[in-house]
Amino acid sequence: MTRWYEGPLAAFDTETTGVDVEHDRIVSAALVLQAAPGAPAQTLTWLADPGIPIPEAARAVHGITDDQVREHGRPPRTVVEEIARALAARARAEVPLVVMNAPYDLTLLDRELKRHRGNPLGEHLADAPLLVLDPRVLDKHVDRYRKGRRTLTDLCAHYGVTLGAAHDAGADALASLHLVRELGRRHPGTLGALSPAELHLRQVVWHAAQARGLQAWFDRAGTPEQVDTAWPLRPERCTCGRRLLPGRDHRCAAAA
Secondary structure (H helix, E strand, C coil), X not given: CCCHHHXXXXXXXXXXXXXXXXXXXXEXXXXXXXXXXXXXXXXXXXXXXXXXXXXXXXXXXXXXXXXXXXXXXXXXXXXXXXXXXXXXXXXXXXXXXXXXXXXXXXXXXXXXXXXXXXXXXXXXXXXXXXXXXXXXXXXXXXXXXXXXXXXXXXXXXXXXXXXXXXXXXXXXXXXHHHHHHHHHHHCHHHHHCCCHHHHHHHHHHHHHHHHHHHHHHHHHHCCCCCCCCCCCCCCCECCCCCECCCCCCCCXXXXX
16 A cells, blocks of 8 residues: 555645735745656745845845845736645645644645635635645654754755755755655654644644744743744734634723
């Protein structure tokens, strides 16, 4: 029987104006599709004019300039709709979606859809939910006590996966896809024997536990940073910090 890491996978990645999922914008995105290990990969790419200047810090990471997006980028309203439809197509085909640090890319896409289209990512996925594989969560689960950083660059080096032009959405997505295949191959019992649906549900629990552990470390160190336990999509939050629940009114004391 073919296991999930030997079959079709897709991988998604974005390059953005910053790291704030509530306010930053998508600049470029890529969706990589591969039918099996060693098979040719098909890459869909998007370039958006975010409608705001790209900060120098972001340009230093991905190299995309304001002039480039003004000349070659398309309206974000069009781009985010196409991305959502492409992800929904993979979900309907039951193809697992690899997303490194999924709460970042998927939450940012969700907020961009609300900003430009007026509807969340979930509405595009109403008939088939995503089956997400997050190499960061999977690696932390199978090798939780390993010291060192776990960025995409670090994980690729650790697992012997080639990373092309780092911080290029297509190269990062392809490396993430190969990384997840390698994780499944190396851990056939812990990861490979589970179905993508089972892995998705378990990652919700694993990420929450990992986030609580990181939060405890921050608290002991006196660091004010707050870690969100939600995966693969962060819920919206009020300015007071409380989560906004769909269909529920929220009276915010901060706005009173």
